[in-house]
Amino acid sequence: MADPTSTPDDTPAVVLDNVSKSFGDHTVLDGVSLTIQRGSIAVMLGPSGTGKSVLLRCLVGLLQPDRGRVLVFGEDVAALDEKRAADRKRLFAIRRRFGMLFQDGALFDDMTVFDNVAFPMRLHTQLSEQAIHEKVSDRLARVGVAHAEQKFPSELSGGMRKRVAFARAIAIDPDIVLCDEPSSGLDPVMSATLDELILELHRTLGMTFIIISHDTAEARKVADTIGMLANGKLVTFGPAEQVFAENHPALEQFFTRATVGPIKVV
Amino acid sequence: MQSITQLVTHQVRQGADFVRFIGLALRIQFTRLPPRDVLVTQLVDAGWGSLALLTVLTLFAGLNLSVQSYGSFERFGGQDLLGMFAGVGGVRELYPVMAAVVCGARIGANLAASLANMRISEQIEALEVMAVDPVHYLVAPRLWAVTLALPLLCGYADVIGLAASYAGAVWQLGLDPGSFISQVQDAVRLADIGTGLLKGLIMGWLVAVISCFHGYTVAKRDGAEGVGIATNLAIVHGAVMCIVVNLILSWLIYG
Numbered sequence: 001m002a003d004p005t006s007t008p009d010d011t012p013a014v015v016l017d018n019v020s021k022s023f024g025d026h027t028v029l030d031g032v033s034l035t036i037q038r039g040s041i042a043v044m045l046g047p048s049g050t051g052k053s054v055l056l057r058c059l060v061g062l063l064q065p066d067r068g069r070v071l072v073f074g075e076d077v078a079a080l081d082e083k084r085a086a087d088r089k090r091l092f093a094i095r096r097r098f099g100m101l102f103q104d105g106a107l108f109d110d111m112t113v114f115d116n117v118a119f120p121m122r123l124h125t126q127l128s129e130q131a132i133h134e135k136v137s138d139r140l141a142r143v144g145v146a147h148a149e150q151k152f153p154s155e156l157s158g159g160m161r162k163r164v165a166f167a168r169a170i171a172i173d174p175d176i177v178l179c180d181e182p183s184s185g186l187d188p189v190m191s192a193t194l195d196e197l198i199l200e201l202h203r204t205l206g207m208t209f210i211i212i213s214h215d216t217a218e219a220r221k222v223a224d225t226i227g228m229l230a231n232g233k234l235v236t237f238g239p240a241e242q243v244f245a246e247n248h249p250a251l252e253q254f255f256t257r258a259t260v261g262p263i264k265v266v
Numbered sequence: 267m268q269s270i271t272q273l274v275t276h277q278v279r280q281g282a283d284f285v286r287f288i289g290l291a292l293r294i295q296f297t298r299l300p301p302r303d304v305l306v307t308q309l310v311d312a313g314w315g316s317l318a319l320l321t322v323l324t325l326f327a328g329l330n331l332s333v334q335s336y337g338s339f340e341r342f343g344g345q346d347l348l349g350m351f352a353g354v355g356g357v358r359e360l361y362p363v364m365a366a367v368v369c370g371a372r373i374g375a376n377l378a379a380s381l382a383n384m385r386i387s388e389q390i391e392a393l394e395v396m397a398v399d400p401v402h403y404l405v406a407p408r409l410w411a412v413t414l415a416l417p418l419l420c421g422y423a424d425v426i427g428l429a430a431s432y433a434g435a436v437w438q439l440g441l442d443p444g445s446f447i448s449q450v451q452d453a454v455r456l457a458d459i460g461t462g463l464l465k466g467l468i469m470g471w472l473v474a475v476i477s478c479f480h481g482y483t484v485a486k487r488d489g490a491e492g493v494g495i496a497t498n499l500a501i502v503h504g505a506v507m508c509i510v511v512n513l514i515l516s517w518l519i520y521g
């Protein structure tokens with residue numbers, strides 16, 4: 001891709017360096033540092049309300065961390081000030097390399113399913129309507145909602161909305177795909193289908209995935225990197241097999257669904 | 267005491283936010299062309315969507331202007347002044363204000379509700395992640411649409427209102443059609459119609475910017491309740507603004 005933000009291949013896709021974020025006196029992220037390599041599939045686990053979504057928002061500059069650096073392909077997103085025209089341009093250039101699946105889909109409800117998925121293509125590519133049509137149909141078929149092309153989001157079930165949102169997130173073959181709980185609200189079969197689609201996209205297009213999940217089966221199936229957030233801290237992070245072998249108590253609690261452990265239910 | 271201070275600081279902060287929003291909206295509205303497809307949808311929504319409501323209201327208003335005032339004029343034998351009264355009162359004041367307040371409330375409620383809903387369902391953030399400036403994509407076309415639609419609606423209200431006044435005067439009260447028409451022609455200058463349209467233009471922009479502000483700046487955590495509050499504020503602030511601005515404009519132009 002002839003992109004001005006292109007950097008040598010060994011630059012990690014994402015580096016968080018001591019990132020902290022508070023809302024009022026509520027510290028959500030407390031000194032989080034991690035590195036996600038290009039072409040990896042990182043799954044972030046953690047109980048609800050620990051700041052997983054906040055972490056994703058910091059990556060695309062929707063939220064500014066209070067401290068720390070957020071490097072995306074080597075460029076510090078946290079240092080860009082959206083109010084300054086030049087920075088805004090940089091930020092937009094970086095955002096074009098992302099696709100994001102929001103936790104609740106965030107589909108545009110005044111557009112059909114087709115137009116939702118076509119939207120980023122019409123915006124950021126030179127494809128003809130014909131080519132867009134083919135590509136949208138392909139994306140929708142892959143997530144199993146081809147029959148709903150002309151429906152509006154309000155006419156879909158929660159799981160279908162999520163799948164359409166995933167199709168939109170991967171519409172223009174982004175370098176990094178952020179998925180906020182892709183499998184919640186999906187039945188097990190659909191969830192497994194989505195996992196396979198992620199693996200296929202990863203294999204064929206080399207996309208980097210950062211996936212937030214509650215689903216331990218999903219983590220085992222797709223992840224090559226696993227992290228766990230709890231109480232604002234990254235309690236463990238690393239290559240999947242290493243993390244599984246190390247068996248951190250919080251992760252163990254998560255995987256065994258125990259109510260007693262380091263994760264406090266309050 | 268505490269709560270009064272809080273209330274005041276809240277109002278001051280919201281005022282400052284509003285001023286900043288106006289600055290942002292003006293800059294984006296006048297430095298870049300709005301996206302055409304959104305503009306067209308919004309124009310149809312604001313203009314075409316208001317026609318039925320405005321037709322009914324101005325029909326009754328115009329008819330009333332004739333029929334109700336007839337008694338007063340008759341008392342001193344001034345029935346012939348009816349055309350002048352219906353013309354000037356309607357075109358200079360009543361129809362523009364009515365179009366702005368009523369259509370403004372309808373349009374403003376729609377704008378605030380739809381933007382607030384987009385905010386709480388993360389659609390605005392989704393645009394930002396797709397490297398789209400939501401103020402340019404969502405707010406600018408809405409400002410243009412309402413600013414263009416309201417003067418047209420004012421003009422339309424003039425036509426319907428005058429026709430209704432004529433119908434009332436001639437068919438119900440039996441006044442001479444020719445004299446009514448020449449009365450209206452003498453009393454209503456082109457400038458009066460222009461003034462009405464100008465009022466529509468200004469009030470249209472203000473209605474749009476107020477309701478976009480309330481809708482756009484809803485906080486996600488306020489949820490559905492936030493949508494309701496934003497809609498409510500858009501209607502109330504919009505209507506009050508229309509009446510005040512109409513007074514000021516009338517005073518500046520005719521005073």
Ligand SMILES: Nc1ncnc2c1ncn2[C@@H]1O[C@H](COP(=O)(O)OP(=O)(O)O)[C@@H](O)[C@H]1O
Pocket residue numbers: 023028046047048049050051052053054055
């Ligand atoms: N914009 C915001 N303003 C205030 N608090 C927020 C905001 N966004 C998130 N939070 C708070 O941060 C915490 C973490 O939220 P989130 O990242 O959504 O959790 P999760 O890990 O379930 O995705 C929550 O307590 C939430 O209330």
Ligand SMILES: [Mg+2]
Pocket residue numbers: 052053054103180
């Ligand atoms: Mg979340």
